[in-house]
Amino acid sequence: MEGSPLIGEKTSLVWEDHFWLLLVNAGRPLAAVRKYIKMNPARKTDRFVRRSGLRHAVLDPSISWTAIGDLTLLASPFMFPVRLTRKMTVEQHLPEIERMVEKARLGMLPVCGFLSPGEKELERRLRQEPFARWIKTVAHGLPQRFDPTVEDSRFLADGRQLILSSFPSDVPVFPINYDNCHLMNARNEALCRRATGEEEEKEGLG
Numbered sequence: 001m002e003g004s005p006l007i008g009e010k011t012s013l014v015w016e017d018h019f020w021l022l023l024v025n026a027g028r029p030l031a032a033v034r035k036y037i038k039m040n041p042a043r044k045t046d047r048f049v050r051r052s053g054l055r056h057a058v059l060d061p062s063i064s065w066t067a068i069g070d071l072t073l074l075a076s077p078f079m080f081p082v083r084l085t086r087k088m089t090v091e092q093h094l095p096e097i098e099r100m101v102e103k104a105r106l107g108m109l110p111v112c113g114f115l116s117p118g119e120k121e122l123e124r125r126l127r128q129e130p131f132a133r134w135i136k137t138v139a140h141g142l143p144q145r146f147d148p149t150v151e152d153s154r155f156l157a158d159g160r161q162l163i164l165s166s167f168p169s170d171v172p173v174f175p176i177n178y179d180n181c182h183l184m185n186a187r188n189e190a191l192c193r194r195a196t197g198e199e200e201e202k203e204g205l206g
Helices: 027-038 071-075 090-105 117-128 153-157 178-196 198-205
Strands: 051-054 065-069 079-081 109-112 134-138 161-165
Touching: 065 071, 071 161, 079 178, 090 109, 090 117, 109 117, 109 178, 117 134, 134 178, 153 161, 178 198
Parallel strands: 079 109, 109 134, 134 161
Antiparallel strands: 051 065, 065 161
C-alpha cells in the first residue's frame, strides 16, 4: 500500500489511514467484543467445511466417508470405541465414564455417537478436559459447511474434535434412524481396530 512503512523502517505511524479504533470498557458492547474475540478461532474455515470421499488407512474403502474438523485425528493409533447403552442409567455408567475420561487425559481418543444419556455425560466431561480429543460419529449426512455458532464449533476450531459420517449427505438429522446408529457403532469399532493395528494382527495370524 502506498505510504505504508517498509519492514524495519522507523516510523511513528501506528494505524493506517481510515482505520478506526473503538474503545469499549463496560456493559453490553464489551461483552459483544469479548464474544467476537472468543469466536475468532471458529472462523478458521478449513475446519468447518465438509471433506467428502475421504480416503484413509483406518476408513473402510468401500464407504464414501465425510468429515468436518481436524483430519489429523484419524492418524491416532490410540482410538477406542464407546458404546454406553440406554438400558443403564448415567449413574450406573459412572465408573466406566471415569475410566474413559482418564484414557482421554492420557491422550487416547474416544470414538462415539454421543447419543445415549451416558454418552452425553461422557461428552460433557470430555469438554471440560483441556487436552482431551475425540471423534464424534453421526448417523446422518453432514452439511456442506458447519455452522460455527453451534456448541461443537469451539472444539472443531481448537482441533479437539472430528465429526465423521459414513452416510450420504441427504440422510436427515431428524428423525434419528436407530438402524443407522447401530451400523455406525459397528463401523466405529472396525475403525478403532484398524487404528490400533488389531486387524493387521488378526490377518497375520490367519
